[in-house]
Amino acid sequence: MRTLIPVTAAVGTAALGYAGIVERNWFTLRRFEIPVLPPGTGPLRVLHISDAHLTPGRTRLRSWIRSLDDLDPHLLVNTGDSIAHPQSIGYFLDSLGPLLDRPGVFVLGSNDLYAPEPFNPANYLLGPSSRRLKKKEPDLPWEKLRDGMTAAGWLDLNNQRGQLTAGGLDIAVAGVHDSHIKRDRYEQVAGPADAGADLRLGVMHSPEPRLLDQFVADGYDLLLAGHTHGGQLCLPWYGTLVTNCGIDRKRARGLHRHPADGRAWLHVSAGLGTSPWAPARFACRPEASLLTLVSGDSG
Numbered sequence: 001m002r003t004l005i006p007v008t009a010a011v012g013t014a015a016l017g018y019a020g021i022v023e024r025n026w027f028t029l030r031r032f033e034i035p036v037l038p039p040g041t042g043p044l045r046v047l048h049i050s051d052a053h054l055t056p057g058r059t060r061l062r063s064w065i066r067s068l069d070d071l072d073p074h075l076l077v078n079t080g081d082s083i084a085h086p087q088s089i090g091y092f093l094d095s096l097g098p099l100l101d102r103p104g105v106f107v108l109g110s111n112d113l114y115a116p117e118p119f120n121p122a123n124y125l126l127g128p129s130s131r132r133l134k135k136k137e138p139d140l141p142w143e144k145l146r147d148g149m150t151a152a153g154w155l156d157l158n159n160q161r162g163q164l165t166a167g168g169l170d171i172a173v174a175g176v177h178d179s180h181i182k183r184d185r186y187e188q189v190a191g192p193a194d195a196g197a198d199l200r201l202g203v204m205h206s207p208e209p210r211l212l213d214q215f216v217a218d219g220y221d222l223l224l225a226g227h228t229h230g231g232q233l234c235l236p237w238y239g240t241l242v243t244n245c246g247i248d249r250k251r252a253r254g255l256h257r258h259p260a261d262g263r264a265w266l267h268v269s270a271g272l273g274t275s276p277w278a279p280a281r282f283a284c285r286p287e288a289s290l291l292t293l294v295s296g297d298s299g
């Protein structure tokens with residue numbers, strides 16, 4: 001026992017140091033090819049970013065996001081939780097840098113509206129964090145964040161539909177605000193997606209199954225979401241412990257179908273950052289994803 005206690009303490013300290021210092025800054029780009037375009041079209045490179053939770057001072061994360069422009073994406077999709085501090089907005093827009101000159105769409109997440117508050121990280125394992133949300137009114141200047149992205153020409157998809165051209169393709173888009181804080185209003189975007197478009201893209205912050213079902217019922221081919229952080233603190237060889245929403249554990253990150261045996265594609269980003277009050281990731285590196293859309297089975 002005398003040996004066990006110091007060994008356990010040393011292992012715990014090393015794991016905390018690794019999760020908070022090494023893995024949290026060990027960004028990775030995930031690449032997926034998705035056969036979702038009509039025959040004879042594509043490829044279309046879509047860069048999916050999410051959950052940066054950016055605070056001033058995260059210079060490594062800012063530089064890494066800027067470097068993603070080298071991938072030459074045709075379209076940017078930001079699924080929210082971009083900031084975590086009232087002074088982060090200029091910092092986040094600056095991190096996007098040249099990416100803002102490309103076609104883009106976005107939705108917001110709860111952390112774009114509400115500043116994070118200290119919490120016991122163990123609570124994260126007890127259930128969805130909206131149960132802990134006590135504030136009634138947003139206390140972050142989310143309008144400035146929205147305006148910064150729309151001023152660059154990005155489409156605001158918070159309970160809105162739209163149409164855009166990227167990579168020479170006609171794309172029908174629709175999105176909902178964050179269901180995690182009950183701001184989603186699917187009825188405002190409901191209705192058949194444009195069957196004449198080359199791609200029908202549905203965007204949301206939290207991959208709530210009832211929303212995914214509605215997008216699929218309306219004919220959307222590709223659904224993009226974030227929010228889960230992939231579980232953030234995962235177990236090696238087991239994976240995600242909690243998803244923080246209704247999606248199943250196995251689809252908390254990465255590329256899958258929706259329904260699980262269905263036709264539409266679902267990509268959930270494990271995100272770029274963490275809450276400043278839970279600054280650690282384990283077995284779940286911070287990520288962005290390059291989705292290369294090619295012609296395939298839905299054409």
Ligand SMILES: [Fe+2]
Nearest residue numbers: 051081111227
């Ligand atoms: Fe997040």
